[in-house]
Amino acid sequence: MSKTTKQFQTEVQQLLDLVIHSLYSNRDIFLRELISNASDAIDKVRFEAHSNEALLEGNADWQIRLIPDKAAGTLTIRDNGIGMTAEEVETNIGTIAHSGTRAFLRNIKEQNLAEHPEMIGQFGVGFYASFMVADRVTLITRKGGDGTQNGCRWESAGDGSYTIEECTKEGRGTDIVLHLKEEMKEYLDEWKIRAIVKKYSDYVQYPVVMDITREEPVTGADGKVIEGAGTMEKTTTETLNSMKAIWTRPKSEISDEEYEEFYKHISHDYDKPFKTIHYAAEGVSEFRALLYLPAHKPFDLFMPDRKRGVNLYVRRVFITDNCEHLIPDYLRFVKGVVDSSDLPLNVSREILQEDVQIKRIEKNLVGKILSTLAETKEKEPEGYLAFYKEFGPVLKEGIHFDHANRDKLQELVLFESSRTDAGQFVSLKEYVARMPEGQKEIYYITGTAREALEQSPHLEIFRKKGYEVLFLTDPVDEWVVQHLTEYDGKKLKGVDRGDLELDTEEEKKEKEAKKEEAVKQYKDLLGFIQERLREQVKEVRFSGRLTDSACCLVADDYGLNANMERILKAMNQ
Numbered sequence: 001m002s003k004t005t006k007q008f009q010t011e012v013q014q015l016l017d018l019v020i021h022s023l024y025s026n027r028d029i030f031l032r033e034l035i036s037n038a039s040d041a042i043d044k045v046r047f048e049a050h051s052n053e054a055l056l057e058g059n060a061d062w063q064i065r066l067i068p069d070k071a072a073g074t075l076t077i078r079d080n081g082i083g084m085t086a087e088e089v090e091t092n093i094g095t096i097a098h099s100g101t102r103a104f105l106r107n108i109k110e111q112n113l114a115e116h117p118e119m120i121g122q123f124g125v126g127f128y129a130s131f132m133v134a135d136r137v138t139l140i141t142r143k144g145g146d147g148t149q150n151g152c153r154w155e156s157a158g159d160g161s162y163t164i165e166e167c168t169k170e171g172r173g174t175d176i177v178l179h180l181k182e183e184m185k186e187y188l189d190e191w192k193i194r195a196i197v198k199k200y201s202d203y204v205q206y207p208v209v210m211d212i213t214r215e216e217p218v219t220g221a222d223g224k225v226i227e228g229a230g231t232m233e234k235t236t237t238e239t240l241n242s243m244k245a246i247w248t249r250p251k252s253e254i255s256d257e258e259y260e261e262f263y264k265h266i267s268h269d270y271d272k273p274f275k276t277i278h279y280a281a282e283g284v285s286e287f288r289a290l291l292y293l294p295a296h297k298p299f300d301l302f303m304p305d306r307k308r309g310v311n312l313y314v315r316r317v318f319i320t321d322n323c324e325h326l327i328p329d330y331l332r333f334v335k336g337v338v339d340s341s342d343l344p345l346n347v348s349r350e351i352l353q354e355d356v357q358i359k360r361i362e363k364n365l366v367g368k369i370l371s372t373l374a375e376t377k378e379k380e381p382e383g384y385l386a387f388y389k390e391f392g393p394v395l396k397e398g399i400h401f402d403h404a405n406r407d408k409l410q411e412l413v414l415f416e417s418s419r420t421d422a423g424q425f426v427s428l429k430e431y432v433a434r435m436p437e438g439q440k441e442i443y444y445i446t447g448t449a450r451e452a453l454e455q456s457p458h459l460e461i462f463r464k465k466g467y468e469v470l471f472l473t474d475p476v477d478e479w480v481v482q483h484l485t486e487y488d489g490k491k492l493k494g495v496d497r498g499d500l501e502l503d504t505e506e507e508k509k510e511k512e513a514k515k516e517e518a519v520k521q522y523k524d525l526l527g528f529i530q531e532r533l534r535e536q537v538k539e540v541r542f543s544g545r546l547t548d549s550a551c552c553l554v555a556d557d558y559g560l561n562a563n564m565e566r567i568l569k570a571m572n573q
């Protein structure tokens, strides 16, 4: 392949423009992104080498090397990770493969990104942060096991196009060469680099090294200083990070800031987490977990192929960021790390699918997360509400999928209702506590929007009786009420059901009598309407429910309700 020039995908270039022209001041994070990519690449080669040792080329001395070159004005980040083939460079750099992400980026408010370019990490485009400090970036890479002549050289000035060509490269892995902008030369400074690595990448588990050259007094062969011989330059390689996995340290020694930085590192979120959960489990299954509940939802929460949030380690060695059974789908917003002491290091991804240890860990994590949420709801209702507004629709999926924890989940779900203001919520517990005397059931109405539900004629009788009605406006609520049929001994019923127990015995009798009379009097009319609507409805009957409206539609006791029918229709059922 000779040198070819190619165009960036439109969305990538838009993103680059935003990054390049951003006034954002914290440019330091470019180094965090590049070191994190280097660390990911080493994780990969390390894991894949279990089944294919040739990848290693005899070099398992993991290292991320920073090479500032003042004369050339470049900062190079070099790793001996997995490396990339030319094809992989093309797909990984310069395109955003995921169409959902592309669509999202197209719609994102430019303002937001200009103020928070560090957000880009969450879109899987952290690499482009390079262009905050460099006006040209060269990437030289070679895949492990591929032979020195199979390297690839990619270069771009971030101006719409990039070049790509073959090259030779000695060692396996990737060099990112940043040609620093004139005003960004401070990133060549030893102390500046040290400070950034310490702040953002201290817990990276591979050594981040740099050659440090100092003037030292001349020494003899015995290592002793020779008086009067002057000084000489001496270069030593120093490791800049402590490499201490934060989750292995005692809680008391970890500052809030460290927890926060680690969260940002793994989540690519630009905001603080809402809650941090750090604990060690002992007994049947031994592991450490450091979990975070984010403060706001990521853009891809409802995209089917989003990344999973909890990474699996075995005795501090990274195994996978894609372990299916570590955390259930309805808690997919949880980010963090689980480090097991029980699993074997060379555990394969297939085994992980079936492993009982993983299932035990999952059970434990779910218990811990749900109890943390319960406690938060109790102690910080405001905070919980804000969290619930972001993640409630996802959490509610658990009622459908996690039978074992339904009791706990039903305490965590909240709904708007006929007695709350818009944006305010009630729990089932509160609902039951404020039920007026005589009310035997819990009522809800489903639909797409609160405003529409408030107009429903079904609510008339409930208003009159002072009964609260829950407004279920999430699509997922339909599944919720299929499983949450009873709470605290009270049945949950849709207001459009035919079998509601709204009246006292006396009221019932009174109504029955009136109805009978009406049926007699208007038999012909009823028959006429029934005849005209034969195709549309099953039955036309008098109702004791309405106060102001002339008629309403009700569902069979076991039939589908109107909203469900609408959903199924939309799904073409």
Ligand code: ADP
Residues within 6 Å of the ligand: 033, 037, 038, 040, 041, 079, 081, 082, 083, 084, 092, 093, 121, 123, 124, 125, 126, 127, 128, 173, 174
């Ligand atoms: P993310 O890391 O979230 O995937 P990035 O923009 O940081 O997004 O990187 C894009 C992709 O480019 C990575 O997923 C990886 O496949 C590839 N990549 C980036 N840096 C390296 C590297 N140093 N070694 C190997 N692959 C890399």
Ligand code: MG
Residues within 6 Å of the ligand: 033, 036, 037, 124, 125, 126, 127
């Ligand atoms: Mg990255």
